[in-house]
Amino acid sequence: MMTRSYIWPLGNRISHVLMIVLFAAAYLSGDSDELLRYHVIFGIVFAILILFRIGWGLFGPNYSKFRDFDLSLTNLKSYLVSVFTKHEKYVGHNPASSFAIITMIIVSILAIFSGLLDYGVSENHGVFAFLHQGNYEDMEIFEELHEVLVNIFLGIVLVHIAGSLMDKFVQKGDAVDSMISGFKSTPTYIGISTNVAQKAYQVLWIVIALASLVYLFGFKDNLLTVNYNKPTDYAKVNPAFYNECGSCHIAYPPYLLPKASWVKMMDNLENHFGDDASLDEQTKAVILDFLVKNSSDSSTHQDAIKIRKSLEGEKQTIIAISQTPFWKAKHKDIDSRVFKSNKVKSKANCQACHIDIEKGMLENDLIKMPKGV
Numbered sequence: 153m154m155t156r157s158y159i160w161p162l163g164n165r166i167s168h169v170l171m172i173v174l175f176a177a178a179y180l181s182g183d184s185d186e187l188l189r190y191h192v193i194f195g196i197v198f199a200i201l202i203l204f205r206i207g208w209g210l211f212g213p214n215y216s217k218f219r220d221f222d223l224s225l226t227n228l229k230s231y232l233v234s235v236f237t238k239h240e241k242y243v244g245h246n247p248a249s250s251f252a253i254i255t256m257i258i259v260s261i262l263a264i265f266s267g268l269l270d271y272g273v274s275e276n277h278g279v280f281a282f283l284h285q286g287n288y289e290d291m292e293i294f295e296e297l298h299e300v301l302v303n304i305f306l307g308i309v310l311v312h313i314a315g316s317l318m319d320k321f322v323q324k325g326d327a328v329d330s331m332i333s334g335f336k337s338t339p340t341y342i343g344i345s346t347n348v349a350q351k352a353y354q355v356l357w358i359v360i361a362l363a364s365l366v367y368l369f370g371f372k373d374n375l376l377t378v379n380y381n382k383p384t385d386y387a388k389v390n391p392a393f394y395n396e397c398g399s400c401h402i403a404y405p406p407y408l409l410p411k412a413s414w415v416k417m418m419d420n421l422e423n424h425f426g427d428d429a430s431l432d433e434q435t436k437a438v439i440l441d442f443l444v445k446n447s448s449d450s451s452t453h454q455d456a457i458k459i460r461k462s463l464e465g466e467k468q469t470i471i472a473i474s475q476t477p478f479w480k481a482k483h484k485d486i487d488s489r490v491f492k493s494n495k496v497k498s499k500a501n502c503q504a505c506h507i508d509i510e511k512g513m514l515e516n517d518l519i520k521m522p523k524g525v
């Protein structure tokens with residue numbers, strides 16, 4: 153006769169589901185610039201769940217406590233060797249999932265930490281934005297580290313899923329079901345009960361995670377995702393530039409081209425993309441000086457650095473932002489019909505999609521693709 157023992161309390165089970173959803177959401181939004189802020193939020197809330205899980209591992213009930221994890225390499229080996237042949241019953245975590253969970257906790261914390269560092273260093277957002285002042289070129293390391301760690305995490309997740317499916321379908325175990333119901337079948341009742349403090353802890357665990365999700369989404373200026381790139385009022389900073397260079401098209405932020413490009417462009421305003429944009433010598437000198445001083449060569453903006461880098465191998469001096477390799481790479485997935493559509497008209501009409509570009513803001517969450525094109 154078997155009985156059903158209560159092994160996994162609600163906190164474990166709800167956070168488990170939330171972590172699956174958050175990881176999937178973070179993974180899927182990771183490649184899109186437009187969704188970067190959401191990606192970061194999913195990661196942060198995931199970290200909150202993990203931190204609570206660590207506390208739970210220290211002060212939680214039996215089976216959930218790290219002390220009850222089977223972290224013996226000998227046991228892991230014999231478990232893996234015998235996994236196809238004999239079905240040993242584990243009430244708590246078997247050696248493989250014990251190792252998997254500990255590794256997932258460590259790797260995910262490091263992954264989220266490196267992601268936040270990258271968010272600060274390259275995007276000038278969040279708690280690590282103070283590092284943005286440094287040299288981004290040397291600090292792409294965080295982006296790479298983040299990717300490696302996420303892929304390691306994904307690898308463990310896949311093995312963990314494979315193991316769970318095997319438990320369910322090959323060994324006919326109840327590990328997967330128990331993560332939903334909380335119960336496992338055991339010869340005698342060996343279930344757990346939680347005390348008041350542990351009950352309160354579980355409520356906080358889930359409530360704080362969900363509340364942070366709502367808070368971070370709703371309040372853009374929160375400490376963790378706040379944007380320190382501030383808009384520039386070019387009309388005030390340099391009226392000559394704003395008025396002259398913003399009359400036929402938007403006033404392109406000077407940090408989007410290197411000094412050499414601005415010099416070449418300003419040298420030939422009579423024939424400016426087929427238009428005559430010539431200026432009197434004095435105005436021209438004022439504008440050129442402004443463009444050169446604020447060019448990509450002297451900007452810490454990540455797009456400035458990436459544009460500059462992408463131009464390094466070019467033989468000719470490119471004078472259109474939309475002709476730079478970085479720009480082309482970033483927009484290669486956009487259908488050329490979109491650029492020709494009535495709402496956009498030209499690649500050079502950045503403002504159709506980057507709503508605050510005239511204030512120098514190329515933020516990912518300020519990208520709004522025009523509807524219906």
Ligand code: HEC
Pocket residue numbers: 396397398399400401404424425427428429439471472473474475498499500501
């Ligand atoms: C008489 C109109 C006119 C004036 C004035 C003018 N431009 Fe232009 N500019 C154009 C046209 C037309 C294009 C090509 C736009 C296109 O490709 O759709 C262009 C393109 C550009 C581009 C390239 C955009 C891209 O594709 O990346 C830059 C940069 C630029 N202008 C800078 C300036 C600057 C700086 C000034 C001021 C000194 C200026 N323009 C003044 C008409 C003008």
Ligand code: HEC
Pocket residue numbers: 183184185186408455473474479482483486490491496498499500501502503504505506514515516519521522
């Ligand atoms: C039809 C809409 C559209 C137009 C027009 C457009 N962009 Fe973009 N741009 C996008 C989208 C969408 C992305 C994000 C691509 C991605 O997710 O990787 C993007 C990305 C970028 C990025 C990279 C942002 C980052 O931090 O990763 C830069 C820089 C940029 N655009 C500059 C420009 C400039 C300058 C112009 C005008 C010369 C322009 N774009 C015109 C839609 C547009």
